[in-house]
Amino acid sequence: MxxxxxxxxxxxxxxxxxxxxxxxxxxxxxxxxxxxxxxxxxxxxxxxxxxxxxxxxxxxxxxxxxxxxxxxxxxxxxxxxxxxxxxxxxxxxxxxxxxxxxxxxxxxxxxxxxxxxxxxxxxxxxxxxxxxxxxxxxxxxxxxxxxxxxxxxxxxxxxxxxxxxxxxxxxxxxxxxxxxxxxxxxxxxxxxxxxxxxxxxxxxxxxxxxxxxxxxxxxxxxxxxxxxxxxxxxxxxxxxxxxxxxxxxxxxxxxxxxxxxxxFINRAKDRTIFPYLEELNKHLYSKKDDVSEHSLQIHFLHQFNIAYGTKKIEGQWNRRKAKEIISYLAICKKVSRDKLIEVFWPDLPLPKAQNQLRVSLSHLRKILGDYQFIIKITNKHVQITENYQCDVLTLRQKLHEYQFTEDEYMRLSIAAELLNIWKGNILEDFYDNWAVELKRELEDLLLALFEDAYALSIRLEKRAIALQFEKILKESKGEINDIRIS
Known part of the structure; x- marks a missing residue:
């Protein structure tokens, strides 16, 4: 040595x-x-x-x-x-x-x-x-x-x-x-x-x-x-x-x-031969992180927040169903006007519901201001036009990833990551039927995952993380099926 x-x-x-x-x-x-x-x-x-x-x-x-x-x-x-x-x-x-x-x-x-x-x-x-x-x-x-x-x-x-x-x-x-x-x-x-x-x-x-x-x-x-x-x-x-x-x-x-x-090839020099390649060169050598500077983020799993790059888009989101509509769009990306009326004003006569939708979309545009380009509104559809990140969609992806991951340690690591998401207040400020159903769906899927991960952590002898799953399951369900930590 x-x-x-x-x-x-x-x-x-x-x-x-x-x-x-x-x-x-x-x-x-x-x-x-x-x-x-x-x-x-x-x-x-x-x-x-x-x-x-x-x-x-x-x-x-x-x-x-x-x-x-x-x-x-x-x-x-x-x-x-x-x-x-x-x-x-x-x-x-x-x-x-x-x-x-x-x-x-x-x-x-x-x-x-x-x-x-x-x-x-x-x-x-x-x-x-x-x-x-x-x-x-x-x-x-x-x-x-x-x-x-x-x-x-x-x-x-x-x-x-x-x-x-x-x-x-x-x-x-x-x-x-x-x-x-x-x-x-x-x-x-x-x-x-x-x-x-x-x-x-x-x-x-x-x-x-x-x-x-x-x-x-x-x-x-x-x-x-x-x-x-x-x-x-x-x-x-x-x-x-x-x-x-x-x-x-x-x-x-x-x-x-x-x-x-x-x-060795000088890639930057070779890309200055043609104008369009020079533009590509500038893009590749840009020091800005395009993802962090120019991406749309829509979060509403726990607390509603919408931002473009590092700029938070603030406004009267609690009025005229603005946050509800943009959140629903985040789930679906493109929705017909008829579907929006069905979801948000199911009990109103059609003419009144159509008017409510026009008013709400006008209010949404006003809030977005310089960022109106992120949505496209036509006579038939409303859609988000930008690539975007959404915490609810990310959660769904993680749930799917857990289900189809074979390696047990990787499954447990995914479940551990989802512990951060569980706060007992998913979609807390949303009361429309679509949100209530989504809340129930996500909570049921998370609890089922935690129950499976609890059994997995016991099998792999990961006591510390097993205790965290056990705590959540007891608080939510009052009991845990069959398995106990020795």
Whole structure:
């Protein structure tokens, strides 16, 4: 076991030398919550290289005193280790945390390497989605012990789950400091920047897993537009841990990238040939997050709220059935005028109901003001014309996802996410028949899901989350069928 000692840390590393003393060196930097042992299956295919692997602080066998989690601290550890081992030239390959550290290394800190390989590491992630992902993982981590947390994470990152591979990854998780996991995740999220990539001039190889749950290959494609010299490939039959799932194929891509002369295309320059491609170039290189800036959000599961991008649309929503109509449209997207009359004014004579609808739609337009373009009103139909997000539709999607997910740990994670939704006040301010029926439907489906998830959590011996399901079921139903926590 090898350690490099600093004033406040003992950095664990392994330096495997090739039989060829003149071989080039590859630095392998592990992912978040893991350690250097995860490179085990890749090492046999890289024997023509010297290999340096190390454990970041808070991971593996590295031991450190209290420290602030930032890139500068990790950079200092890394530079001192290279100096100690007298390594001046190297290729760098990073996964997850190690990949993001590499981005900081070659952009913020201005380091140079012979090449840069990013393994399943997105350089772009929509800000709102990232925050929700962090909140979700934070909640999961709060009620799962390290052993259960590892079991929760592994199905998300490992595709070829043989007993040997599963055990290796799990042991790596158990050696990491779970208390620091979310802090590192927040550091990564705060550091995401496509601009940084444009400053990385060294040859860059991006490899992503075909079945990566959290970071699909499409995110890697976005990143590839910003690296000046970049090749990107999708590794088939793999998830996030591409080098564990398909080590031989990953090694072949890496060696080909190192040894074969690469031809890089300046994508941005090529797209200035024609006017329409120049416009595409501007769109791809826009620094704005189109999803967060320009998407319509309609929420009414608990409290009514409508916004376009970051702008909340305020007005007299409680008058003339404005919030009810826009919410109903969110469920249906396109509705006939006759259907709206049937739903909202079923007891009025037709002429009066038609007049009420005209008045309500006029009021709705007035509230929307500059955002009237989000709905289209014709003589026959009313519809939402923009793409939009709706919390009720999201809930329905999650209920459907739970039903058709086979992996038990993934099912339990979906159910845990839905715990946040249960507040006992679904559609509280809506009283029309359609809303009452929808409320009853969603509550029945949620309670049925929680009852199933309760049994599942008992079977998987997840006591902490089982207690949460039990509490909801007792409050709502007064009893739980057959199963009790021992």
């Amino acid at each position: 090898s350690y490099y000692k600093t004033n406040d840390a003992d950095i664990y590393y392994e330096y495997i030398r090739s039989a060829d003393p003149n071989a080039e060196t590859i630095v392998l930097a592990h992912g978040l919550g893991l350690d250097l042992t995860t490179w085990k299956f890749l090492i046999p295919y890289l024997q023509d290289f010297h290999l340096l692997m190390f454990d970041f602080r808070g991971h593996g066998r590295t031991v450190s005193k209290a420290y602030e989690i930032n890139w500068k601290t990790l950079y200092k550890d890394f530079k001192n280790l290279l100096h100690f081992l007298e390594i001046k030239r190297y290729h760098y390959a990073g996964h997850g945390l190690g990949g993001h550290f590499g981005i900081e290394l070659f952009s913020t800190f201005g380091e140079k390497a012979m090449s840069f390989t990013l393994l399943s590491t997105p350089c772009y992630y929509p800000e709102k989605v990232a925050q929700k992902a962090i909140q979700f993982r934070e909640k999961i981590a709060s009620f799962l012990n390290p052993n259960d947390f590892a079991d929760f994470m592994i199905p998300q990152i490992l595709y070829d789950r043989t007993a040997e591979k599963y055990e290796l990854v799990k042991e790596a998780y158990l050696r990491s400091d779970q208390a620091k996991h979310i802090d590192f995740l927040k550091l990564i999220a705060q550091s995401l920047s496509l601009e940084k990539l444009t400053a990385i001039s060294i040859p860059t190889l991006l490899l992503s897993g075909e079945f990566d749950t959290n970071y699909p290959p499409s995110l890697t494609t976005i990143s590839s537009n910003y690296f000046p010299q970049c090749k990107t490939y999708i590794i088939p039959d793999s998830s996030n841990l591409v080098f564990v799932d398909r080590p031989q194929l990953v090694s072949e891509h890496i060696k080909r990238f190192y040894f074969e002369k690469q031809k």
